[in-house]
Amino acid sequence: MRFRAPLVEDGPAVVGVLRARQRADLGASAYRLADLEDEWRSPDFDLTRDALVVEGDEHEIVG
Amino acid sequence: MIVVAPDHEGRGIGSGLLEWAERRERELGRTCHRQWVAAGDQSAEALLRRAGYTRVRSYWRMVRELVDEPAPAPLPGLTLRPPEVDRDAEALHALDAASFAATADYRPESFEEFRAEHLLAHDLDPALSAVAEDGERIVGFLLARNRPDEGVGFIDLLAVAPDRQRQGLGAMLLRTAFAACAASGLREAQLGVASDNPRALSLYERVGMSPRFRSDIYERPVLRS
Numbered sequence A: 001m002r003f004r005a006p007l008v009e010d011g012p013a014v015v016g017v018l019r020a021r022q023r024a025d026l027g028a029s030a031y032r033l034a035d036l037e038d039e040w041r042s043p044d045f046d047l048t049r050d051a052l053v054v055e056g057d058e059h060e061i062v063g
Numbered sequence B: 001m002i003v004v005a006p007d008h009e010g011r012g013i014g015s016g017l018l019e020w021a022e023r024r025e026r027e028l029g030r031t032c033h034r035q036w037v038a039a040g041d042q043s044a045e046a047l048l049r050r051a052g053y054t055r056v057r058s059y060w061r062m063v064r065e066l067v068d069e070p071a072p073a074p075l076p077g078l079t080l081r082p083p084e085v086d087r088d089a090e091a092l093h094a095l096d097a098a099s100f101a102a103t104a105d106y107r108p109e110s111f112e113e114f115r116a117e118h119l120l121a122h123d124l125d126p127a128l129s130a131v132a133e134d135g136e137r138i139v140g141f142l143l144a145r146n147r148p149d150e151g152v153g154f155i156d157l158l159a160v161a162p163d164r165q166r167q168g169l170g171a172m173l174l175r176t177a178f179a180a181c182a183a184s185g186l187r188e189a190q191l192g193v194a195s196d197n198p199r200a201l202s203l204y205e206r207v208g209m210s211p212r213f214r215s216d217i218y219e220r221p222v223l224r225s
Helices: A008-026 A033-040 B013-027 B042-050 B085-100 B111-119 B169-183 B198-206
Strands: A002-004 A053-055 B032-038 B054-065 B079-081 B130-134 B137-147 B152-160 B188-194 B210-221
Touching: A002 B013, A008 A033, A008 A053, A008 B032, A053 B013, B013 B032, B013 B042, B032 B042, B042 B210, B085 B111, B085 B137, B085 B152, B130 B169, B137 B169, B152 B169, B169 B188, B169 B198, B188 B198
Parallel strands: B152 B188
Antiparallel strands: A002 A053, B032 B210, B054 B188, B054 B210, B079 B130, B130 B137, B137 B152
16 A cells, blocks of 8 residues: 555545445435535645545555 | 545554644644544544544534425515625625634634635535625625535525524525525535534524434544654
8 A cells, every 4th residue: 555645636536435435434425526626725725735645556546 | 534445444544544644733733633534434433532532523414305495584674685705705704703603613714715615615506595684784694505416405604693693594594595495406405513503403403404414523632742
């Protein structure tokens, strides 16, 4: 596994993990890529310093 | 917020992310570490408890089915109109701070943060939202988001000026939003509320909303070395 700062193009994969997590915990998910993009555009958020993604063995996002 | 893919639990991913998040929170000068957990995520809850976190509050997702919703008449002396992002931004930010300052989970938000999070949200729908004015003064507002894929109108913010609370303004704004959502073809209204805000919970139950699921907030103090 590898921990690294996310790239903008990781957005869809990050949303995929969020949606899988919400479906497992809540039974459903309404989270969309546009929601994540709103959060990543926030003036108090720096994508290079305030987020981290975890890559699995096949470079898929798993956290 | 730490999120681990359900099929990758038990491999130390959550622990690694938590360690990183705590380091970043120390860099930012935070006084406490804070994490959101969906109620029912037992592995996340166990991870946080092992790390010394305790649950400090919860948030309920409240929902209400929308059928045929008549729009209520405005309270005497008040007028309603849709919000205008540029014109109203400063007044809405100030009213939001005044309205929520006394609540247990209040955290001040800069004007830029407020504008980005609430007024520039991609799904904010002015047609589902409302500003209540007494003459030139904004005394309450409701911002709602349109999520047509799920048939949901999500109420992002409901704020009432402290000197106008307990007079029916919050209920009127909610019923106005329910009517607008129903007229737009949405089937359900939703919002989030803190478990330690009994006045807000009581208001939402009075207008027919009920809890669907819960998220928990866990915190522990930042330890300085």
